[in-house]
Amino acid sequence: MVTDHATRPTAVRGPGLPASLTPALLERLAARASAAPDAARVTTTSPYTGAPLADLPVSTPEDVDVTFARARVAQKSWAATPIAERKRILLRYHDLVLARQDEALDLMQAENGKTRRDAFLEVVDIGIVSRYYARNAAKYLGPKRRRGAIPLLTHTTELRHPKGVVAVVSPWNYPLSMAASDTIAALMAGNAVVQKPDTQTALTALWSMDLMYEAGLPAGVWQMVLGRGSSIGGALMDNADYMMFTGSTATGRQIASDAGRRLIGASLELGGKxxxxxxxxxxxxxxxxxxxxxxxxxxxxxxxxxxxxxxxxxxxxxxxxxxxxxxxxxxxxxxxxxxxxxxxxxxxxxxxxxxxxxxxxxxxxxxxxxxxxxxxxxxxxxxxxxxxxxxxxxxxxxxxxxxxxxxxxxxxxxxxxxxxxxxxxxxxxxxxxxxxxxxxxxxxxxxxxxxxxxxxxxxxxxxxxxxxxMGGMGDSGLGRRHGADGILKYTEPQTVAHQRLQGFYPPARISPETWAGLLTGALKVMKAAGMR
Structure with a gap:
């Protein structure tokens, strides 16, 4: 969801920023965003007080292009990384989020204005999701033997390949959950991620990415760009191999249209009543x-x-x-x-x-x-x-x-x-x-x-x-997060079918008519035998 923050509230007295949110931390997180050294800057404010909070760089469409180029290079080696190693990184990330949760809670409250109780539920969510995909990704992504066309003669396997570079557009209302949960599944599937969090809550998203790198994620696999959708949304769509969007129904409709034009997949969690x-x-x-x-x-x-x-x-x-x-x-x-x-x-x-x-x-x-x-x-x-x-x-x-x-x-x-x-x-x-x-x-x-x-x-x-x-019906969106759907949507399924000895065409010494009769009889026998 892209929100216009041009109209600022009048600053009032309220709680000062917690000690954990030092200027050095905020500046370090802001520097994690992908933007040119001379990028324009935007200032966010604290909902609690209306006082200035962070000074963030604004990415341009050209910055987005460069970011995707870096991500494509990093994704090739990441896709070749064994799932067991991806799992180890994600479980370390799980531990880091829980151990450093006070920092995350302070950031979420400072940027979003929610209570600490509500912010803590986001920490819980990321703990659950990261553990789940770390320990279930191999089951979902590993090669699967499928029933062949001709019993005993067709060896059929389903493989899962990463999409490539996934664009994740996350909203301001749940800045940790929405920034990290969809990204976790995309990363475990072997993709790189270029994310555009809402600028108002970008520090929380950048903090999450920073912890993933501390957990061992290779450079360039997860990157973030900042800016209005009206400015860089087109560049995100033009570069993405898949689009994950959470926000308004109106914007979701436009993304669905653009994804259809490019023939890429999109998952959209939109509005609700x-x-x-x-x-x-x-x-x-x-x-x-x-x-x-x-x-x-x-x-x-x-x-x-x-x-x-x-x-x-x-x-x-x-x-x-x-x-x-x-x-x-x-x-x-x-x-x-x-x-x-x-x-x-x-x-x-x-x-x-x-x-x-x-x-x-x-x-x-x-x-x-x-x-x-x-x-x-x-x-x-x-x-x-x-x-x-x-x-x-x-x-x-x-x-x-x-x-x-x-x-x-x-x-x-x-x-x-x-x-x-x-x-x-x-x-x-x-x-x-x-x-x-x-x-x-x-x-x-x-x-x-x-x-x-x-x-x-x-x-x-x-x-x-x-x-x-988890996801919506009707105007509430397309696609699902969580479960098998939440990770398989970030993959391309491939069927490899190895035919042995004899296929569907007749051998040289049998006429087509005789062969058709034999196959017809075989189909009837398989049906009578209860074969699927």
Whole structure:
């Protein structure tokens, strides 16, 4: 996602940068970006205070071309590196991320404005993903014997080759998870990676890359360029052998079109308008707590967070009371420790969107049950966790993604209505179903049009189940991360079929007609024998 950060918030008093984020560290990380020595510079600001944070070099299209050229040279030797060695590097990276997590947490909070609790989940995510692909890549990528065309006579093998150089475009909302998790799989598959993280959170991405090199990654295999998509996005697409993009649906459509023009693959995780269904037999207290955890992590700036709540009418009043009470108790603020429940929005443009969506809804008759206002006393980009009801289709946030700490609550009469309303959107990224009856909830979950559906959990259960695919349906994207899909998409499958003794054409002494009869009989025998 490329965001315009030209409009800066007014600086306010807030926590100073943690001691770990020294000027020397920030300058060293910035120098990791691929750009000319005389590159233009851009200054990012801290969401907590609006004060200047980092001075970063801006890459040009020519810089992107040079970066890809270096990556292609490095990729050849990296592809020849045994998977066992790639595994050792990735497991060392796993250990480094966990050991140095405080530095990562400080960076994420400084650049993104999220709470430390939410930042820590990104550390957990990278630990899980790096261990998973380190220990499963050989199984996914190794040669596989496949059933041959003619039993005993055709020896068929499936091989997997890396795509080459993968472009990864990662967003600002989850700067460690989105920067590293997709890259990990691409690297384990033998690719080089050229990444464009969002400039606002580039330091976190550069930190992750720096640790991978400390773990032993050869020079040039993972590189980063910085800049607006409107400036260097075309160069990324023109050079890439595969595109991995996380961001807006509008940009994703353009990338899909450009990838089709070049006949390269693309994986796109895009927007969402995620629904949570609370069934009439749900544990109300647990569901209300689950709703808090579903709607407000990272100040709602999470692709899989919940923005629509559908609650059975028979329990709606009790659920809403419990949900509102919990939401009003959340502690909002800026702190580089675990004391806060909700942090800041990240950019002025995101604050503008959230404010406009809520103001539009209220002006058209929506009722604010909690929140609904900015908190400039806490920092320039804080917005209270907000619960709305009486939301109607003429309100912008009814159908459009807000991407902030805002949720609308609706009632429903029966399960068919709940499922129909949850599915009444072109998006299909994530959903949640709550019930005391697990089998009933899973049956409802299977009817929801979403790439992941969690039962009695918001999103972490599916997200953390990295052996299973994660991604969107409809306008929420193409392709999947995690599991076999998450690494095989970075490879080109190749079939090698070795035919021995006799093939499909008749031997010299048998007429075509006789041979056709023999093959027909053989096919009938194989079918009767139950052969696949």
């Amino acid at each position: 995620n629904a949570m269904i609370v069934l009439d037999d749900a544990d109300i207290e647990k569901a209300a707590e689950g709703a808090v955890n579903a709607c407000f992590p990272s100040a709602g700036q999470l692709c899989v967070s919940i923005e629509r709540l559908y609650v059975a009418e028979s329990i709606r009043d009790r659920f809403v009371a419990a949900f509102v009470a919990r939401t009003k108790k959340l502690k909002i603020g800026a702190a580089y420790d675990y004391s806060m429940d909700v942090g800041s929005l990240t950019t002025p443009s995101q604050l503008k969107t959230v404010t406009e969506h809520v103001d539009d809804a209220v002006s058209k008759g929506a009722t604010v049950l909690a929140g609904g206002r900015t908190r400039p006393d806490l920092g320039p980009l804080f917005y209270e966790p907000t619960i709305l009801t009486d939301v109607t289709p003429d309100m912008t946030l009814h159908d459009h993604e807000t991407f902030g700490p805002v949720v609308s609550v609706y009632g429903y009469r029966d399960v068919d209505e709940a499922v129909a309303r949850a599915n009444s959107t072109p998006y299909g990224l994530n959903a949640s179903v709550w019930s005391r009856n697990g089998a009933r909830a899973r049956a409802v979950a299977a009817r929801v049009h979403a790439g992941t559906v969690n039962v009695n959990e918001a999103f972490a259960a599916a997200w953390g189940s990295v052996d299973a695919p």
